[in-house]
Amino acid sequence: MSFLAIARATLAKDVRLEWRSKDAINAMLFFSLLVVVIFSFAFDPTAEESRRIAGGLVWVAFLFAAIVALNQTWARELRNQVLDAYRVSPAPATPLFIAKALGNFLFVGVLEVLMTPLFVMFYKLRPLGLGWELVPVALLGTWALVVNGTFFAAMSLRTRAREIMLPLLLFPLSIPALLGMVNATTAILTGEESPAFWIALLVAYDVVFTTACLLLFETVLEAE
């Protein structure tokens, strides 16, 4: 099977599984809804204040929620020794990783599309900068979280307390990406400065870590 065929088959299988069970997306949606509601009770900000804090709030909510999807990425494959079967098959490891990362990107993307109107509503958000610039920030930021998250989820498969291990690995390493997303979003919402520097930082982060993940995934899959 070719590279693309393997990636497409894995992705189609994951999307079908998620479409039928809706486990991850429901949990993520409810979790981020709770974050929105609880923070809006806790702060009750004015429109001006919420422009300052919304960037941080939104991204932290999505980061925490994404853990749900990331954690089930590989755990699902442990049942019935699917991963072992994959390892002994002649298929290369890279398309598997790409499919898994794309699947998670899709799930978290759907979450973001559904949650953004709620954030706008609860926090009275109206960007003073160029609103469309939020789209590349969201795409780059989500990829930054998801590519590393998918990789670390594979790394933490053989650990005690697996579910808690993933955030312990992902959060410290995501500090620069998170700073990039939050500052870019805040820059766009307040319209006070250009988000260009932060977008460039996110692009560089994505390129470097995607390359590292692709190069090292085979090693991790063999060692896991």
Next chain:
Amino acid sequence: MKRGFTILGIVTALLLSIALYTALAWAPTEQTMGHVQRIFYYHVSSAWTAFLLFSLNFISSIVYLVKRNEKADIFALVSAEVGLVFCTVVLVTGPIWAKPVWGIWWDPADIRLNSTLALWLIYISYLILRRFSTSSRIGVIAAVWGIFGALDVPFVFFSIWFFRTQHPSPVIAKGGSLDPKMWIAVLINWAAFMCLAWLVCWTRYRLEVAQREVHEAEAMQSLMEGAR
């Protein structure tokens, strides 16, 4: 080997005593900050030692991934552990100095403070990963994490680089404003800390080797008993 260890121990003890004297008595008192400034000798020496050990962790991780040499794996573990201890010293002495001089314990927007803190967090994750792992090939996974952690460092630095810094960097970088006696004191302290780090790493290395041998022997014994 055993002799070298004893000699290193004696040298470390001597250097640490001299370093204590130079830092606390011999070096001149700073004009504006007073005696508080003397913490600088410990702070800077620990920082240099910690950064060096983290770099060694990165190098050993790569060596282990390429050559699968167990010594490199043990060294990666040891350098991360000892580096973390020195990094903790940096993060503790920093605020102690900052409170009387800046008036605040911690500056949440300062580049050097935050980079060091992020580095500290990354290596804690590294040790937690090693501790929690149940895989027999944890060395490989830890080495991969070591490389990812090192890749993250420039990003951490750039992501906070255009925040202002009030951390006194020019003192070392330009060199001019530092009294020569202070220079000597900081270098002696650094040498002493490096020897101490070397000594601790060596001890920890021997301990880890012994532990792995014990594990192996135990595994062999239970295999033999099972076969009987």
